Amino acid sequence: MNRTILVSGGGVAGLALAQRLSAGGDAVTVVERAPGPRAGGYKVDVRGAALRVLDRMGLLEEARTLRTEVRAGTVVDARGRRAASMDGDTFGGRVHDDVELLRGDLHRLLRESAAGAEHVHGDSIATLEDTGDGVEVGFASGRTGRYDLVVGADGLRSATRNLAFGPDERYLVDLGYYVAVATVPNRLGLDREEVTYVGPGRTALMYAIAREEGARAMFLWSSGPLGEQGLDRAGRERLLAEAYAGEGWEVPAMLADVPDSPDLLFDPLSQVRMDRWSTGRVVLLGDAAHCASPASGQGTSMALVGAYVLAAALAAHDDHAAALADYERIMRPFVAANQALGPANVKRMVVGTKGQVRASLAMLRVLDRLPGKERMLAAMTAPIHKAANAVELPELVH
Ligand SMILES: Cc1cc2nc3c(=O)[nH]c(=O)nc-3n(C[C@H](O)[C@H](O)[C@H](O)COP(=O)(O)OP(=O)(O)OC[C@H]3O[C@@H](n4cnc5c(N)ncnc54)[C@H](O)[C@@H]3O)c2cc1C
Missing domain, CATH: 3.30.9.30 (D-Amino Acid Oxidase; Chain A, domain 2)
Incomplete structure (x- = not known):
């Protein structure tokens, strides 16, 4: 839609958003603090609505080729004696189609698909001034820029959130x-x-x-x-x-x-808990807005779904305020359902x-x-799948 958009943070949320927005004709800059793309990392699951997002982005088949293929899980006691074993999907709370892959592999996939955006590494937002008709941004490197919209996709300790909404203590x-x-x-x-x-x-x-x-x-x-x-x-x-x-x-x-x-x-x-994810022309996405904690097993999926919903809302409305209200309305119940998983899961773990x-x-x-232990254990993870699907995705715009 020919907006100029700055995305702070080239993680899952930022890269997925950059792909969607640049495909729709926006001029997108992703500024990432790390000096270069990061490989490896821990394994993450993509489930429920997030699988449909990857599919609509044309990335699901390739994501499947990057699966960790973890096929078994065992629980042991202090002497290493086996208490229980189960198949890898049951152990990880996955059902048939869910994809478990390394975070770095997902980053690479998203980064390649977001080639239409400008990617700046080794820099970070230092100042933000919303002038009403745009946002003036100063970077740590000394560069400056002016954008129609700034998206903070810069993770749990979001610099964008700190600048536009206040310190971590208020939200973590x-x-x-x-x-x-x-x-x-x-x-x-x-x-x-x-x-x-x-x-x-x-x-x-x-x-x-x-x-x-x-x-x-x-x-x-x-x-x-x-x-x-x-x-x-x-x-x-x-x-x-x-x-x-x-x-x-x-x-x-x-x-x-x-x-x-x-x-x-x-x-x-x-966890990050906030009453609002946007103020003026600044909006938060992914962990920066609503980190559910690694114990939820849903942070990556929430980041993907949030990016898709935000991009669809921005494509559907000329008025950024209407778009940001739509994004928030669609994402709130999904986020609430998935955040509730974090404290519950960690008590089991x-x-x-x-x-x-x-x-x-x-x-x-x-x-x-x-007999049938796998079925019984799978039933225990039903709340994860319910939460993972608790959103109606808007139609694909491009
Ligand atoms: C051990 C562990 C296990 C996990 N397991 C799962 C799982 O099984 N399933 C699941 O769905 N999720 C899991 N997660 C959570 C998942 O990794 C996150 O929820 C997800 O990565 C959020 O994506 P994001 O893009 O919002 O944030 P991030 O992935 O944190 O990306 C933020 C990006 O912003 C960059 N950045 C930070 N500060 C700045 C700055 N000032 N300027 C510019 N860039 C900046 C960072 O370098 C990073 O690249 C796990 C997390 C951990 C730690």
Whole structure:
């Protein structure tokens, strides 16, 4: 529609939006803080309405070729004894068509499809001034620009949100857990499978996916604030080692591998809750607007759906205010349903006390021997699929 649009953040949400808008004739600039496209990362699921979005974007078939192909999941106790095993889809809460892939692979796919946009790396919005008929933007690099619309798709700690809506403290809700993920050697010799260890207040898991030699170690534990924001990587590694001190299974070896990992994600599990996602000509998208936390398993799907809905609304209305109102009206119930999954799921994933760990492993051992266990476990993930489909997508505009 020939608008000039700045998208802050070249993640899933920003790239998907850039593809949709540039296909519709808008002049889109994506400014991404990272110095270049990022490969790898952890695995994410795309489900429900988000699959229809990928399909309408013409990317679903290629996304399927990038599947992790994780085919089995096992839960073990402190001595590594198997409590239960199940197929990979049941373990990951997926149904037939859902696609699990590496975040980096999805980024690459979206980035290639958004070639019609201008992509600037290694820069970031520093100032924003909405003048009513446009937004004046100053970048950290010293560059300036003027746009019809600015979209903050810059993640949990969105700089756009900070500039246009106020500081993180107003919108971030701490769920009381931390997550850490690192690429590590495949010590367990896993072949497209994942193994989860359940300890009191802490879960550790390792998975290996198709087409990769290494493995990912993931840690999810209950904790009050650790003050990690001011710490460097070594400081975060120390906090992780302290949180898992004395744990069994392969945890000590996994921790020992973390310092050599090329990457370490370390974050409190938080949600973003806001009453409004837009102000004037600035609008938020994806995690920046409504992070549901990794425990929801739905952040990527929400980012894709949000990008599609926002692009459709902007294509349908000349008036940006009407478009942003439409976007919010369509997305609100979907976001509420999916955000509710985060706190509920994490309580199932992290079990509180030693006694509760024993009880839940005993229950899993019984379940493991029951015929039709996969069906029973799949029924437990029904709320995820209900939430994943809780939106009516607008018609495809281009
Ligand atoms: C361990 C883990 C597991 C997860 N598992 C799943 C899962 O199974 N299923 C699922 O659906 N989701 C999952 N998620 C969540 C999912 O990754 C996010 O919800 C999703 O990536 C949100 O996309 P986004 O584009 O809004 O934000 P992001 O992916 O965070 O992208 C934001 C982008 O903005 C950039 N950026 C940040 N600040 C600035 C700035 N100031 N200027 C410019 N650019 C900036 C960042 O570098 C990044 O590229 C998981 C997350 C984690 C951490």
